[in-house]
Every structure is written in structure tokens, then in C-alpha cells.
Amino acid sequence: MAPLDKAFLANVIDLLLDAVCVVDAEGRFVFVSAAGERIFGYTPQEMIGRPMIELVHPDDRARTLGAVDEIVAKEHKPIFENRYVRKDGRVVHIMWSARWSPEDRVRVAVARDITERKRAESIQAALYAISEAAHAAEDLLALFEQIHRIIGQLLPAKNFFVALYDAAGDWLSFPYFVDEHDPAPAPTTLDAETLSAQVIRSGRELLVSRESSLPAPGAVHPDVGHAAVDWLGVPLGGPQGVFGALVVKSHSLDTRYGPADVELLKFVSAQVASAIERKQAELRLQHVARHDALTDLPNRSLVRDRVATALARARRDHADLALLYLDLDTFKPVNDRFGHAVGDGLLQQVAQRLKRCVRESDTVGRMAGDEFVVLLSHVHAPQDAPAVAEKIRLALCQPFEVAGQHLSLSPSIGVVCYPAHGETGDQLIHRADEAMYAAKRAGGNRVWLAEGGRAPA
Structure with missing residues (x-):
């Protein structure tokens, strides 16, 4: 040869x-x-x-x-x-x-x-990481942050957001939104002519480039701010249908999205949707376990946890806090006369009035029956707690209307403060309960400080 x-x-x-x-x-x-x-x-x-x-x-x-x-x-x-x-x-x-x-x-x-092999390995790692994140994240925000990081390892995702649709309230919100130029959009309805709404309505992915014409020019527009160089959104769907959208954007000509990016985001979106639904279900179960079914207020267990947390913070910061324990003086006659449906409606309205009387940082909880607790997480002066209790008493003495019935009631409210009336949560709750019964024995419809000091009415 x-x-x-x-x-x-x-x-x-x-x-x-x-x-x-x-x-x-x-x-x-x-x-x-x-x-x-x-x-x-x-x-x-x-x-x-x-x-x-x-x-x-x-x-x-x-x-x-x-x-x-x-x-x-x-x-x-x-x-x-x-x-x-x-x-x-x-x-x-x-x-x-x-x-x-x-x-x-x-x-x-x-x-x-070996790009395709590496891509397949990265996708598998991402799917596993998203599944793990659903178990490890404390709440939805933490989950979205981890999903953003994971997707950012697969494709450019400097600008990334999640849009979720609540069908019951017809509400489209943006619980996670990261963008180098624009703030998060305000919540809107699904009939809004925005790109995210279109993805959710159609259940189809959408890739829009600045050079291309949008579907129905002038009718569909970005969710907020100016048009991106590239906007890529894919639907998030589950057994009940599409409930959101996953979106990445580019504001730079150096970063562009193409068909491969569309397919990649579509592929991981199924795992993302599953992770979100799993976390939402977990949070719903946690909420049900820690909240009163009738009023949706924290239940006895969650109240005790909130008190323990507030005490730890007060000790650390050398601050004061107060606990109000209240009972409705004339609730039983109302319940007996008008029935449980009216009684339940009255308790729900009482819960709403209590929440309106305090700050967002305070806790209103239902202990049992017609007994409620109010935790004032930070008290600036000794007279603040009785003043808030008196505000609550006056609010609850205003007439209620439930199922066409005009109802009146009054509360008996016991007040204790940390550290004057106890060092532990159990001590404070017990002393507040005793003060409430003292107010009741004195005729009700009044505020009573622990250790015999009756608040000025």
C-alpha cells in the first residue's frame, strides 16, 4: 500500500x-x-x-x-x-x-x-434544585429568590419576575419582581392588555423582541416601564389550569433570547409551577393549623408563639410590651337569641374592629369562644396600653349589624405589661386573664390593670 x-x-x-x-x-x-x-x-x-x-x-x-x-x-x-x-x-x-x-x-x-451534554446536566441539576427549594424555602418569597438564582444559571436572568393569578378574585399580582430599570407593576386584572396577562390567558409562551411587532400593535404593552430588548414569558400551569407566568427580560443588545431559551424556560416552568403549588399548599396548611377557622385570627397556639417571640425581642432591646385579654360581656344572650349564624357573624365583625384598633406589627388572636387577646409588641409609655384598651372598648361598644339584626355588646378587658406583670408568656397570659375577670366582676364594660389598678374610664 x-x-x-x-x-x-x-x-x-x-x-x-x-x-x-x-x-x-x-x-x-x-x-x-x-x-x-x-x-x-x-x-x-x-x-x-x-x-x-x-x-x-x-x-x-x-x-x-x-x-x-x-x-x-x-x-x-x-x-x-x-x-x-x-x-x-x-x-x-x-x-x-x-x-x-x-x-x-x-x-x-x-x-x-459537549455543550448539549452540559446543558442536559444543568437542566437536571436545576430541576432537582427547584424541587429541593420547594421543601427548604420558608415562604414564597424565599422560594422565588432561589428559583431566580437557579434559572440564572441556565440562561441570562438579570431581569426576572413571577406573575401569579388569583382566579377567585380575578387578581394578577407580581409577588417577585427584579428589574434593573422598572419597579414592580401594581396588581391588575386578567383582562389587562399586558404581556403577562396575555401569556396567562392564552396558556402559551411569548417571545417579543423590540424589533418585532407585538400581537395587536398598540393593544398589548409591557407590564410596567418601557419595552425591553427581549421579553420572554412562559405560562405556569397545574391541574386546575394556568395560574401564572415566569418571565425573563433583557434591556441590552448583548443579551438576546432565542428558540432554545424558549424551550428551556418552558421545560423548567413545569417544575417551577409544581414547586410553587407545593409551597402554596404547605403554607395554606400551616395557616389553617395556626389560625382560627371562623375569624382567620391567630389561634391560641400561634398567639403563644407570637408572645414568646415578642418577649425575646423585648428582652434583647430592653423594651416594654403589653397584653390585653378581653371577653364580650353580652355575647351569650345574643348567641342564644339569634342563633349561631348571627353569633358567628358578630365574632367576625368583632375581629375586624379589633384589627383596626391596633398597628400592623401588633397581634390580635382568638383564644376561644368570645375571648380575644391583643399583643402590643412595643409600648412606648406606661399609659399607652390602657389607652389602646380604652380605644378598643369604645370601638366594640358601637352598634353592630349582622344579618339584618342591630346588636350591641360591651367588652371586659384585662391589661398586663412586661416586665411589670410577668417574665414569661404563660405568666402574662394568666395575669391578663385574671385582670379580665376582675373587670367582669366589677360590672363589665371596663378596662382593668393587673394588680388591682383600675384604668381610668
Whole structure:
């Protein structure tokens, strides 16, 4: 058999799916086979003479130069992986096998494009991470933050938000919204002609570029602010239908989204939707377990936890707090005369009035029956607690209307303060309960301080 000539060998090398690259001692390409164009996006002629390190992803350059030193020292490195930036800006993952030739003073390396394999591995890791996040996150905000971080490892997601639709109230909200230019949009209805609403209504993904025309020009607009360079949204759906949208945006021409990004976001959105529904169900169960079913106020168990937390904060900050324990003086006759339905409606209205009398940072809880507790988490002066209790007494003495019935009642309210009346939550609740009964024995419809001090009416 005749020896193979160089032209034939060159043709054989150009038929390989992997790229053969030769780099000189100064780090410049001196030969690249035809497969290099498919992998790197540059023709061999464009690559020859260029420093190899220029094409390496900036984050991998130091590690790559370290591998070069190892190859020169050991002459052979069977497996090495790094990332290159293609001519079109896309990042490719390369697996190299390289050898140093001391005689020729060149590195001969074979490059295999493993981008798809890495992509599949990243997607699997992301799906697992999203599932884990659903279990580990304390609340929905923490879950959204983790989902943002995970998706940001798959595609550019500097601008990212979640839109959720509440079908019962026809309410589209944006519980998580990160954008380098725009604030979170105000909640709206699903019939709003916005991009997010369109994704949820249609149940289909939507990729809008600034250069392209929007569907129904002038009718559909961004959720907030100015149009992004690229806007990509995919629906979040479950067994009951579409309940939200997952959106990434780009405000820069350097970051663009294409069909591959659409498919990727669609693929992970199923796991994201499952994670959100799982966390929502978990939070609903926690809420039911810690709240009164009739009034939706914290129940006895949650009240005790809130008191313990407030006490720990008060000790740390050397601050005061107060606890009000109240009972409705004439609730039983109302319940007996008009029935439980009216009685339940009255308790619900009482709960709402109590909440309106205190700050958002305070806690109103239902202990049992017609007994309620109000935790004032920070009391500025000794007279503040009786003053709030008197405000509550006056509010509850105003007439109620329930199911067409005009009803009147009055409360007996016991007041205790930390640290004057106890050091623990159980002590404070017990002393407040005793003060409430003292108010009742004195005729009701009054505020009573613990340790015999009746508040001025």
C-alpha cells in the first residue's frame, strides 16, 4: 500500500466531528481543522494566528492557563473541560485531550463540543434544585429568590419576575419582581392588555423582541416601564389550569433570547409551577393549623408563639410590651337569641374592629369562644396600653349589624405589661386573664390593670 500523502490526511482530519487544533508555544493557533468552524463559529483562517486565550470564556482563562502549564510539564493531559465564546456570542463547553510536542514546540489538542451534554446536566441539576427549594424555602418569597438564582444559571436572568393569578378574585399580582430599570407593576386584572396577562390567558409562551411587532400593535404593552430588548414569558400551569407566568427580560443588545431559551424556560416552568403549588399548599396548611377557622385570627397556639417571640425581642432591646385579654360581656344572650349564624357573624365583625384598633406589627388572636387577646409588641409609655384598651372598648361598644339584626355588646378587658406583670408568656397570659375577670366582676364594660389598678374610664 502506498504511503498516505499529507493532502489525504488533511482531508481525513477535516472529516472528523471533533476539531483538531495546534497551538504554538506563544499560545497562537497555527492549525484548526474544518470542525473548528462548527464548534467555535470562526473559520480556520480566522482562528489561525489568534491567541487561543482570547476565545476562552473570561471566567475560565486562569484555569485554562494553569492546564496549559500542566500539559507542557507532563506533555499529556487526557481530559480537560472549559468554555469558549463563539463568534456569535454563544458559550460552548469543550472537552479537550491535549499533548505537548517538545520537538515541534506545539500543543496538539482535540476539541469535542459537549455543550448539549452540559446543558442536559444543568437542566437536571436545576430541576432537582427547584424541587429541593420547594421543601427548604420558608415562604414564597424565599422560594422565588432561589428559583431566580437557579434559572440564572441556565440562561441570562438579570431581569426576572413571577406573575401569579388569583382566579377567585380575578387578581394578577407580581409577588417577585427584579428589574434593573422598572419597579414592580401594581396588581391588575386578567383582562389587562399586558404581556403577562396575555401569556396567562392564552396558556402559551411569548417571545417579543423590540424589533418585532407585538400581537395587536398598540393593544398589548409591557407590564410596567418601557419595552425591553427581549421579553420572554412562559405560562405556569397545574391541574386546575394556568395560574401564572415566569418571565425573563433583557434591556441590552448583548443579551438576546432565542428558540432554545424558549424551550428551556418552558421545560423548567413545569417544575417551577409544581414547586410553587407545593409551597402554596404547605403554607395554606400551616395557616389553617395556626389560625382560627371562623375569624382567620391567630389561634391560641400561634398567639403563644407570637408572645414568646415578642418577649425575646423585648428582652434583647430592653423594651416594654403589653397584653390585653378581653371577653364580650353580652355575647351569650345574643348567641342564644339569634342563633349561631348571627353569633358567628358578630365574632367576625368583632375581629375586624379589633384589627383596626391596633398597628400592623401588633397581634390580635382568638383564644376561644368570645375571648380575644391583643399583643402590643412595643409600648412606648406606661399609659399607652390602657389607652389602646380604652380605644378598643369604645370601638366594640358601637352598634353592630349582622344579618339584618342591630346588636350591641360591651367588652371586659384585662391589661398586663412586661416586665411589670410577668417574665414569661404563660405568666402574662394568666395575669391578663385574671385582670379580665376582675373587670367582669366589677360590672363589665371596663378596662382593668393587673394588680388591682383600675384604668381610668
